[in-house]
Amino acid sequence: MTEEKTDTKRGVSVTAQIAIWAFLVGLLALVGFGLNRARNPMAVIGDPVPEFNLVFYPGYEYAGNKEMKLSDLQGKIVVINIWASWCKPCEQEAPDLEAAWQLYKDSTDVVFIGVDYVDTPAGANEYLTKFNITFPNAPDLKSNISSILNRQMGVPETYLIDRKGILRQIKIGPFESVNEIQTMIQSIQ
């Protein structure tokens, strides 16, 4: 009987146990809060795309502005292409994207935006010059935009947003032709 009593007294006291659990729960809450704060809202097909800002590369602008918000494009069909200068498949689709933009640039109904994912300024400049890209292009600072757009696989990826700001389609990988780009846009026109 006496031995049993001695055994129950061994181990961690109730106060210490409460302290340990409080510490662990507090720690988990802190980590959860931090992760939740760091996480961007993510776009889902059929839902409005969360707001983000673009600061264009030198030489590029939209409606005379060097910076803009996605909400500035409400009422237009927006084609957002995520690319990088180190990405070979991006080079494959770059001429087609620029050719497609030439078809829509005067329509005022469709806007193309290039978002350069994790790149060097020199590499980006070389790429934009090489393919003579004229539609507005901006770096994806801190990968914020690709995170909001919920980038699926890698680059290139293209996102089609309708006039109400709702994400309609995601194209993973490069476009094969100008016609493919046109077909995608026409599907929501």
Added chain:
Amino acid sequence: MKKVLHTLIFTFLLSVLFTGVALAQSNTPPTDDEVNAVAHKLYCPVCESTPLDVCPTDACKDWRELIRTMLADGKTEAQILQHFQEQYGARVLAEPPKEGFYWLIYLLPPAIILVGAFFLFRSLKEWTKPKAAASVLGGAGSESSPEKDSYLARFEEELKKQK
């Protein structure tokens, strides 16, 4: 007064001399070692978990060239790291910044070690207790509990009755 004036002139000449040396040094292009010293504190933003100084991809070569250009422009290591953080996020830094949520990385491990050490110390103390108790029980019994005393008294009484 003359002495003070001489000291001032001497200090001025020295500062002019060292500024000249510093300017002359800044004109020399940064060496690979200087570039790699900064690149070592960064990770490749694309191919994760690869330090920038040893990353073999073309993109990493471009980033190292960017570091070289920034060093040549007179940017400090801190300014270059700051630039990379602004462009690609804190994930490219080999050493997370000491700010906000990242403090957990620095504070949590020592806190866990301290808590662990406290419980280890407590447990060691507990483990040594039974031996001490056993030696006390085996001894004169001077530290026995009142419960045990009454039991012994009753036991002795019963023995006397038997006699």
